[in-house]
Amino acid sequence: MIPSIDPKPPGKRLIKRMSTRTKWMILAPCGLLLFSFGLTVLSEAAHQRRIGEPTQVWVVLGLYSLVLINGGLIMFGEALRFRILLDVRREARRSMRQLLRKVNTKSSNKSKSSKKAKSPTKTD
Secondary structure, three states: OOOOOOOOOHHHHHHHHOOHHHHHHHHHHHHHHHHHHHHHHHHHHHHHHHOOOOHHHHHHHHHHHHHHHHHHHHHHHHHHHHHHHHHHHHHHHHHHHHHHHHHHHHHHHHHHHHOOOOOOOOOO
């Protein structure tokens, strides 16, 4: 018997189970580190060009630095997306709690007013 193989890679399930806060806390520093490392490699490529290394050396370093810089920016952008999602969810929960408090206080005020005894002088 051939065991069934899940078509999704195992990392995809792991990422799907992570909380939004965990994703944000992992992606933000990793994106910043990758971006910073890309800038460092870019400065090294500029230095290689300045000292007269062959064109192939500094062009490859420059392309590698662009890949790192863009990858870092993409990762940091994703981290910002997760952070905004956290903030939006927090505000939505807060507004829902405030709305529920208002509804509960209004309903409790109505129930208190309906429990009052009617005036004996009023006729229906």
